[in-house]
Amino acid sequence: MTTPFALILQALYARTGHAPRGTATQKSAICPAHDDRHPSLSVGVTSTGVVMITCHGGPRCPTEDVMQALGLPMSALWPGSPHTPPSQRHRPDHWMPCGHHRVADYLYRDEQGTILYGVARCDRKGNGCQGFRQWRPDLSKRTGRRWSLYGQDGTMAVRLVPYHLPEVITAVRESRVVMITEGEKDVEALRAHPGITATCNAMGAGKWQPDFARYFHGADISIVADRDQAGRDHAKAIVANLMPVGCPDLSGHGPK
Numbered sequence: 001m002t003t004p005f006a007l008i009l010q011a012l013y014a015r016t017g018h019a020p021r022g023t024a025t026q027k028s029a030i031c032p033a034h035d036d037r038h039p040s041l042s043v044g045v046t047s048t049g050v051v052m053i054t055c056h057g058g059p060r061c062p063t064e065d066v067m068q069a070l071g072l073p074m075s076a077l078w079p080g081s082p083h084t085p086p087s088q089r090h091r092p093d094h095w096m097p098c099g100h101h102r103v104a105d106y107l108y109r110d111e112q113g114t115i116l117y118g119v120a121r122c123d124r125k126g127n128g129c130q131g132f133r134q135w136r137p138d139l140s141k142r143t144g145r146r147w148s149l150y151g152q153d154g155t156m157a158v159r160l161v162p163y164h165l166p167e168v169i170t171a172v173r174e175s176r177v178v179m180i181t182e183g184e185k186d187v188e189a190l191r192a193h194p195g196i197t198a199t200c201n202a203m204g205a206g207k208w209q210p211d212f213a214r215y216f217h218g219a220d221i222s223i224v225a226d227r228d229q230a231g232r233d234h235a236k237a238i239v240a241n242l243m244p245v246g247c248p249d250l251s252g253h254g255p256k
């Protein structure tokens with residue numbers, strides 16, 4: 001009987017020769033993705049069986065690199081993957097706070113690929129539901145998620161970043177156009193085309209963060225505005241923010 005947690009702990013031991021230590025749900029291990037001298041990889045498991053990996057070492061290795069070093073696919077982090085026997089699989093978790101069915105999860109990552117927060121989309125947008133809810137990783141929660149980006153004191157508890165930040169940084173470095181849309185769904189539609197880089201901010205119109213400009217120095221930017229007042233205002237705010245650092249170009253889309 002091998003859970004994702006047990007599988008990954010075994011793989012870490014096999015790869016590094018160091019047995020991960022800690023509690024039943026939280027271990028420290030040698031990171032297999034960088035030259036780690038003392039255990040700087042934390043490996044935790046939520047009560048639904050999802051494994052969460054964070055490298056606290058110098059390079060802050062992305063989870064993808066750790067899994068690659070272990071020779072395991074990313075899907076091995078989740079119960080119900082082909083690596084998990086059927087008896088150990090959990091029911092898929094589609095719950096979100098509005099009570100509707102979660103149909104998409106958009107993950108916001110830092111430069112190293114670590115998940116900072118997520119935006120979940122439900123299947124009832126427009127029928128009295130705003131359709132989106134934000135969450136942040138939290139191992140103390142049964143599902144590994146806390147459905148808020150705000151702390152107890154009401155201040156933002158996460159670092160806000162442009163969607164697909166690592167891809168944005170690469171595209172800017174390689175002088176490729178970065179498209180900016182109003183929402184994650186449009187970003188994903190654009191990214192489905194090979195070679196296209198697209199981004200947006202979480203929480204929609206009016207929530208572009210002024211400090212995002214630092215990721216767009218010298219960038220060739222194409223802003224795709226939604227054709228409603230909120231969309232035009234949002235696009236204008238982004239142009240004003242990025243004009244001093246990059247070369248934004250504004251275009252409209254959609255029959256709104």
Ligand SMILES: [Zn+2]
Nearest residue numbers: 031034055061
């Ligand atoms: Zn590492």
Ligand SMILES: [Zn+2]
Nearest residue numbers: 098100122129
């Ligand atoms: Zn909903």
